[in-house]
Amino acid sequence: MSGAPAAPLASAAASPGLFDWARSMNGTALTVAALALLAAVSFASLFIGVSDVTPLDLLRWDNSDHQVRVFVESRVPRLAAILLTGSAMSVSGLIMQTLVRNRFVAPSTSGTISSASLGLLVASIWFGSASVFLKMSIAVAFAMAGTLLFLALVQRLRHPDIIVVPLVGIMFGGVIQAITVYFALRHDLLQSLNAWTNGDFSGTLRGRYELLYIVGGLTIVSYLFANRFTLVGMGREFAVNLGVHYERVLYGGLTLVACVSGVVVVVVGSIPFLGLIVPNLVTMVMGENLRQVLPATAISGAFFVLACDILSRDPALPL
Amino acid sequence: MIEIDRVTKRYGAATVVDDVSLVIPRGGVTALVGANGAGKSTLLSMIGRILHPDSGTVRVDGMDVARTQSAVLARRLSILRQENQVAVRITVRELIEFGRFPYSSGRLTGEDVAAVDRAIEYLQLEEFANRPLDRLSGGQRQRAFIAMVLAQDTGYLLLDEPLNNLDMRHAAQAMSLIRRMAEELQKTVVVVIHDINFAAYHAGRIIAMKDGRIVADGPPETVVSPSILSDVFDIDVPVHQVEGHLPSTSAPPPATAPSRRRRPQPCPARCANHPLMRAPLPASLPRHRHRPVHIKAVAGAAMIYRWGTAR
Numbered sequence: 001m002s003g004a005p006a007a008p009l010a011s012a013a014a015s016p017g018l019f020d021w022a023r024s025m026n027g028t029a030l031t032v033a034a035l036a037l038l039a040a041v042s043f044a045s046l047f048i049g050v051s052d053v054t055p056l057d058l059l060r061w062d063n064s065d066h067q068v069r070v071f072v073e074s075r076v077p078r079l080a081a082i083l084l085t086g087s088a089m090s091v092s093g094l095i096m097q098t099l100v101r102n103r104f105v106a107p108s109t110s111g112t113i114s115s116a117s118l119g120l121l122v123a124s125i126w127f128g129s130a131s132v133f134l135k136m137s138i139a140v141a142f143a144m145a146g147t148l149l150f151l152a153l154v155q156r157l158r159h160p161d162i163i164v165v166p167l168v169g170i171m172f173g174g175v176i177q178a179i180t181v182y183f184a185l186r187h188d189l190l191q192s193l194n195a196w197t198n199g200d201f202s203g204t205l206r207g208r209y210e211l212l213y214i215v216g217g218l219t220i221v222s223y224l225f226a227n228r229f230t231l232v233g234m235g236r237e238f239a240v241n242l243g244v245h246y247e248r249v250l251y252g253g254l255t256l257v258a259c260v261s262g263v264v265v266v267v268v269g270s271i272p273f274l275g276l277i278v279p280n281l282v283t284m285v286m287g288e289n290l291r292q293v294l295p296a297t298a299i300s301g302a303f304f305v306l307a308c309d310i311l312s313r314d315p316a317l318p319l
Numbered sequence: 320m321i322e323i324d325r326v327t328k329r330y331g332a333a334t335v336v337d338d339v340s341l342v343i344p345r346g347g348v349t350a351l352v353g354a355n356g357a358g359k360s361t362l363l364s365m366i367g368r369i370l371h372p373d374s375g376t377v378r379v380d381g382m383d384v385a386r387t388q389s390a391v392l393a394r395r396l397s398i399l400r401q402e403n404q405v406a407v408r409i410t411v412r413e414l415i416e417f418g419r420f421p422y423s424s425g426r427l428t429g430e431d432v433a434a435v436d437r438a439i440e441y442l443q444l445e446e447f448a449n450r451p452l453d454r455l456s457g458g459q460r461q462r463a464f465i466a467m468v469l470a471q472d473t474g475y476l477l478l479d480e481p482l483n484n485l486d487m488r489h490a491a492q493a494m495s496l497i498r499r500m501a502e503e504l505q506k507t508v509v510v511v512i513h514d515i516n517f518a519a520y521h522a523g524r525i526i527a528m529k530d531g532r533i534v535a536d537g538p539p540e541t542v543v544s545p546s547i548l549s550d551v552f553d554i555d556v557p558v559h560q561v562e563g564h565l566p567s568t569s570a571p572p573p574a575t576a577p578s579r580r581r582r583p584q585p586c587p588a589r590c591a592n593h594p595l596m597r598a599p600l601p602a603s604l605p606r607h608r609h610r611p612v613h614i615k616a617v618a619g620a621a622m623i624y625r626w627g628t629a630r
Contacts, residue, residue: 234407
């Protein structure tokens with residue numbers, strides 16, 4: 001291939017056997033099976049926690065009952081938040097990897113999440129009394145600006161090597177983080193900053209997670225544009241030939257990613273590397289046609305976070 | 320019809336395409352040749368609206384490519400560049416299905432599926448249809464991408480160096496395929512090509528560019544001449560013509576040799592004033608065969624014209 005810079009999309013490990021196996025399976029049946037498994041584990045997760053809530057308690061639905069209140073106020077929101085965050089972050093990582101044509105670029109390795117955290121801090125310092133929605137908008141704007149800055153940096157690289165690009169992203173994220181910590185220190189917000197930016201579902205309660213439904217919507221939107229993302233990922237000329245507006249789709253997709261990152265950072269905190277690992281594992285098996293891979297990525301991401309949450313809950317059970 | 324009207328493209332101080340005007344009518348294979356940096360690919364990219372000219376207009380079937388909706392153009396004209404043939408892990412079939420994107424935005428109709436099947440069959444890709452692109456050889460991948468633009472079903476096909484990285488056999492196959500598409504499927508093919516031999520053999524018209532300008536334009540018989548080629552490539556290019564079936568390794572016959580043979584039959588196309596026509600033909604060739612059937616590279620830039628029998 002003469003197009004050396006275009007090569008990075010090639011996955012690190014080609015696994016012909018797995019790919020053929022995945023393709024030989026009935027896609028719909030596989031999706032249904034995965035969804036069923038996810039549903040089963042989700043159901044189980046609803047009954048894991050300090051308070052003993054059993055399905056029987058729910059059958060005797062009594063609003064004043066402690067168990068029912070725990071279930072409605074904490075367990076269901078927790079599960080919804082996990083599923084929404086896991087799927088949305090994985091999908092946005094997948095989109096970013098495709099658009100930037102680099103398997104190692106994800107919101108956490110391109111400064112997007114760090115910028116969103118900075119945005120959240122700025123919003124808290126100067127717009128402390130503002131609504132969560134405004135804070136979230138500021139975080140999204142910062143995430144977008146950070147992503148664009150990262151792209152501008154990468155385009156100035158003399159050797160945009162597949163490894164150098166994410167390294168630059170990680171360093172860039174580090175710089176943003178340093179700035180964030182500096183301002184947090186100056187305003188005595190370091191502890192709050194840590195509390196905000198560490199991904200955490202133990203504090204998810206009814207009334208405090210609903211903004212996450214936005215990212216659920218964005219995930220559905222991204223599925224509608226999956227084909228265009230794949231085409232843009234195959235290069236500008238390829239996309240233009242097929243009548244796709246390259247710039248529009250590229251920046252639209254990155255805006256989508258920035259929105260998801262911003263919302264997740266504000267509501268849940270940052271979950272590093274979710275958007276990096278899950279899409280890589282899924283594309284390794286299923287290929288890179290987003291229409292095919294995106295649902296599987298969403299399900300796997302949700303499952304991954306859910307499994308982590310259950311595992312972490314076992315040794316130290318919070319509510 | 321592709322109409323290029325006074326098109327100029329500059330990169331900083333360098334003018335890559337300099338005030339080029341050109342009309343390419345429907346049908347046939349047109350080859351763009353020239354040294355590296357002569358502006359061939361840039362010109363092709365501007366026709367295919369991948370690059371925008373600094374001045375001038377390009378019209379395809381009367382539509383200004385800069386103003387027409389990209390999705391509309393994608394049904395009229397396709398451009399395939401060597402660089403965009405990334406080894407993405409999608410299957411050959413999925414790639415070819417993307418050729419139908421301008422028609423159905425990814426939700427394939429029965430018509431789309433039929434077009435995809437036809438393209439697969441035309442390029443004999445059945446065997447590889449479910450294989451991911453990264454597990455194909457260069458030649459197979461090339462065919463997959465050509466199948467994609469075939470499924471795109473456009474009247475105009477712009478190909479930028481389609482023979483890059485192909486060995487001789489695959490290059491020959493790809494080129495005859497391209498010609499077959501022009502002849503059987505009535506496509507208008509414009510191809511940027513480095514190998515003059517392939518251009519002379521397969522193209523009905525050769526446009527030679529140098530320093531962003533067109534320096535020669537015509538049928539292969541007029542453009543493939545030592546004087547023009549040495550001007551285009553800045554290197555002496557002896558043109559050997561091969562008569563009959565035997566490659567002649569001797570010096571090319573003088574273009575102005577006195578004609579002793581019978582008057583050539585009127586040629587249906589293009590070579591009425593053919594300089595090579597004045598060259599003596601062996602008596603074994605009863606009448607003029609108009610098409611140079613094969614041109615083969617001898618060492619370096621030397622070429623042999625084979626003046627063959629009509630096929």
